[in-house]
Amino acid sequence: xxxxxxxxxxxxLGTQREIVSFHFGEEKYKQVYxxxxxxxxxxxxxxxxxxxxxxxxxxxxxGRLRAGFTLVPVANPLALSQHWHGTxxxxxxxxxxxxxxxxxxxxxxxxxxxxxxxxxxxxGDNKRLIRDAIDRHYRDVIAKTELEAQRFTLMRMASQAxxxxxxxCDWEALTHLYTTPHAWPDIxxxxxxxxxxxxxxxxxxxxxxxxxxxxxxxxxxxxxFGDQYPMPRGLLPVTLELRGVRDVDPDxxxxxxxxxxxxxxxxxxxxxxxxxxxA
Numbered sequence: 001x002x003x004x005x006x007x008x009x010x011x012x013l014g015t016q017r018e019i020v021s022f023h024f025g026e027e028k029y030k031q032v033y034x035x036x037x038x039x040x041x042x043x044x045x046x047x048x049x050x051x052x053x054x055x056x057x058x059x060x061x062x063g064r065l066r067a068g069f070t071l072v073p074v075a076n077p078l079a080l081s082q083h084w085h086g087t088x089x090x091x092x093x094x095x096x097x098x099x100x101x102x103x104x105x106x107x108x109x110x111x112x113x114x115x116x117x118x119x120x121x122x123x124g125d126n127k128r129l130i131r132d133a134i135d136r137h138y139r140d141v142i143a144k145t146e147l148e149a150q151r152f153t154l155m156r157m158a159s160q161a162x163x164x165x166x167x168x169c170d171w172e173a174l175t176h177l178y179t180t181p182h183a184w185p186d187i188x189x190x191x192x193x194x195x196x197x198x199x200x201x202x203x204x205x206x207x208x209x210x211x212x213x214x215x216x217x218x219x220x221x222x223x224x225f226g227d228q229y230p231m232p233r234g235l236l237p238v239t240l241e242l243r244g245v246r247d248v249d250p251d252x253x254x255x256x257x258x259x260x261x262x263x264x265x266x267x268x269x270x271x272x273x274x275x276x277x278x279a
Contacts, residue, residue: 001057008077009149017077017146019153024056025065029124032269033161034260035072035154038101038168038210040079040090044242045167047250049073051257059261064271070157076100078150093147101168104151104213107137107159108220115221123230130221130232131160159214163269164237165190165260166211172244176200180215183236190238190263194256211237 006019034052036045052071059065074080079090079100092099111133119126138156143149158164163186170176176198179187184201191199204212218234225231242256264270 001060006153008153009143009146011078011146017081019072019077019150020074021157022053022056022071022073024060024069024071025067027068028066029127030067030269031070031161032067032163032165032264033070033072033158034165034167035075035158036167037073037079037090038075038154038166040076040082040100041088042090042169042245043248044169044245044253044256045240046073047248047253048167048242048256048260051254052260055257055261059270064273065269066271067162067269069269070161072154072157075154076150078146096145096147098147099207101209102207104155104208104210106208106213106220107134107217108224110137111217112221112224115225119225119229119231121229123232126229127232130218130234134159134217154210155213158210159217159235161214161235163264163267164211164214164235166237166239167242168239169242169247170244172246173241174198175243176241178202178205178211178239178241179237180212182219182233183215183238186236186267187238189266190240190260193259193263193266194240195259196240209239211239 002023004021004023006021008017010016036049037043049071050073053073056069056071078093082089082094114133115129118129135156138152141152143152174197175194177191177196178200180203181201215235215237222231222234261270265272
């Protein structure tokens with residue numbers, strides 16, 4: 001495991017926030033991105049991420065990871081600092097009033113223009129070209145506010161993944177999830193292992209939420225160039241709603257983390273057993 005620190009644009013003199021990411025396995029052809037608490041007052045996912053970190057460290061040591069993993073347990077340091085008379089306000093940005101899970105940028109059309117003359121007859125090469133283009137965009141774009149810097153930092157890491165898991169919770173709810181129709185067959189193991197009782201599928205739900213913004217470039221490029229070049233399937237997004245805001249319990253969090261690991265194992269991102277060492 002290695003740890004990275006991503007400083008955000010300073011909101012005022014004398015302040016500096018950062019996003020911390022943890023990376024496991026090798027940066028292979030397959031990548032998984034998991035984040036928690038994009039709404040800063042939704043703590044169940046943060047607890048699950050702590051257990052995921054321990055489990056991924058053990059799996060990495062055992063040589064069982066079959067993808068590169070990025071884990072961001074605290075996706076929204078801005079929201080963690082927002083308190084009003086003792087009440088934690090983590091859903092909306094206090095300065096702009098914007099929902100922290102809305103207004104993420106769409107890159108598809110920009111990338112289509114950039115990649116029009118570069119795509120190849122090889123799907124793997126095209127996947128690398130798209131990932132590199134996404135990385136360049138967020139590396140070079142200049143954020144004007146701390147909130148923009150946070151959005152760009154998260155999108156740079158998440159948009160290149162094959163599977164993106166965003167851990168949320170509701171006010172009071174059963175376990176449920178959001179994903180897209182094209183991703184559902186691959187997300188089904190995750191729903192089954194977690195015992196998700198409601199699955200909400202939409203290609204475009206409106207408002208540019210994080211999960212849809214992450215897969216938008218891949219879908220747009222496939223629609224634009226799919227009849228000319230072999231295009232990768234692209235990112236599979238899922239937002240997991242881990243019950244309600246008061247459902248913070250270490251035993252439940254560890255069970256949820258184990259369920260996520262089991263689903264990732266079933267989907268081939270983690271090997272079922274330790275590899276045999278040849279004599």
